[in-house]
Amino acid sequence: MTTMYAALLRGINVGGGRKVPMAELRTLLTGLGHGDVGTYLQSGQAVFSSAHGDEGSLAAEIARAVEEHFGFGVDVIVRDHAYLKAIAEACPYPAADLEPRQLHVTYYSAPVSPERFTEIDRAAYLPEEFSLGDRALYLYAPNGLGRSKLAEHLSKPRINKGIVATTRNWNTVVKLVELTGA
Secondary structure, three states: OOEEEEEEEOOOOEOOEOOOOHHHHHHHHHHOOOEEEEEEOOOOEEEEEEOOOOHHHHHHHHHHHHHHHHOOOOOEEEEEHHHHHHHHHOOOOOHHHOOHHHEEEEEEOOOOOHHHHOOOOHHHHOOOEEEEEOOEEEEEOOOOHHHOHHHHHHOOOOOOOOOOEEEEEHHHHHHHHHHHOO
């Protein structure tokens, strides 16, 4: 049985560095034996089917292949359709009432505990807010991610020590559910 997955590549095709053309990424994933390969936007989302079934091994395989092919390392998180759908459905914020630029999900490579975020004075960042989910963090940033002081704080290395974190806006969250639901 095959499962549809999304691969989230962190920090590619931004700021002129670490270029990964999506056509080459699709070819690379197909060459690894994956089916139903597609990409979304230029910012590091790919979808594929695999009978493999182990998200961690798939992420490591893709990261190795990207490094061998493009000559630089990239962090990769792989999640299946059921997980992506559950994350979208569990959103604690009224996604339907918000502009997609106001709502983001940070996907983590491993579970995160609330203790990781105890240093953050949540009241100091209002009206911005965040909530934890299953290996994910939901961020409500009414003025968008680029102006968010809370997002800046949440991306600090001491907060994300020992894990991979990559953030996607709500449009991408919804689109990945759709693309992996085939």
